[in-house]
Amino acid sequence: MTTYLITGAGGGLGALTARELAARGDRVVLAVRDPARVTPPPGDTEVRHLDLADLASVREFAAGWTGDLDVLVNNAGVMAVPYGKTTDGFETHMAVNHFGPFLLTTLLLPHLTGRVVTVSSNLARRAKLPLDDLNWEHRRYSPLGAYSQSKLANLLFTQELQRRLTESGSTVRAVAAHPGVARTGIDRNFGGVQALALKALYPVIAQKKAEYGALPILFAATEDVPGNAYVGPGGRNGGRPRLERRRDHGDARELWTISARLTRK
Secondary structure, X not given: OOEXXXXXXXXXXXXXXXXXXXXXXXXXXXXXXXHHHOOOOOOOEEEEEOOOOOHXXXXXXXXXXXXXXXXXXXXXXXXXXXXXXXXXXXXXXXXXXXXXXXXXXXXXXXXXXXXXXXXXXXXXXXXXXXXXXXXXXXXXXXXXXXXXXXXXXXXXXXHXXXXXXXXXOOOOEEEEEOOOOOOOOHHHHOOHXXXXXXXXXXXXXXXXXXXXXXXXXXXXXXXXXXXXXXXXXOOOOOOOOEEOOOOOOOOHHHHHHHHHHHOOO
16 A cells, blocks of 8 residues: 655635545555545545644654655645745745645655655746745835745756655655646736736636646656656646656756755654
8 A cells, every 4th residue: 555645625626636546455655734624535534733834844744754655745835825924934935836735745865765746837937046035125026926936946856856865775756737727716816917917817728627737746646757757747638648848947956955954853
């Protein structure tokens, strides 16, 4: 039996992924901010508390993990939220979408036996990552820009994680996936001209079913894909996911160094 840990599995793509894996007979741990509000899918499932916006919560969660972990799916995320900072002093998108998953992954690495899947976004393609201002302290804030920046950080993290795993001789693989535009309600925070324009196009470009958006994540988590692979959807009609080319506009090694310093890893 394969053990999966899925963050943000209380709803959206995380819940769909958890449901499918549990239906296959695998063990699934759902890591969510509010366990009391989550009904786990039938099967060998468990709900645990994890708040990626709080590094103390991440450390507590990792310290409580015992035994092997086959696959970690870094799925949880926020999108286009107003400017804010967490208790650790991080901009919200970078905190939840990058720094929290970064710390969680590095703390759980001694338990991992299979792979780390990190969910990015197509919007990462158009992002740039200013390493001297990851928390938007010296620029005019853009909710959609902050989201895109954090999703690029996901790809750079995957790239550097795989390099380090390979260098150490580990067989664990680091891969990334993106769902395309999935109908999960994540657009509810959209604001500003650019975001509102994207929201207007949402019904046209989105996957016809939310379940289709989960397919690339499932593919990345269960199929034989190479390390540092980037899995995307096969189309709006739920076609077989495919490996995509990726262009990373940033310094993966430097981002890792900064992330380790800021999270005190």
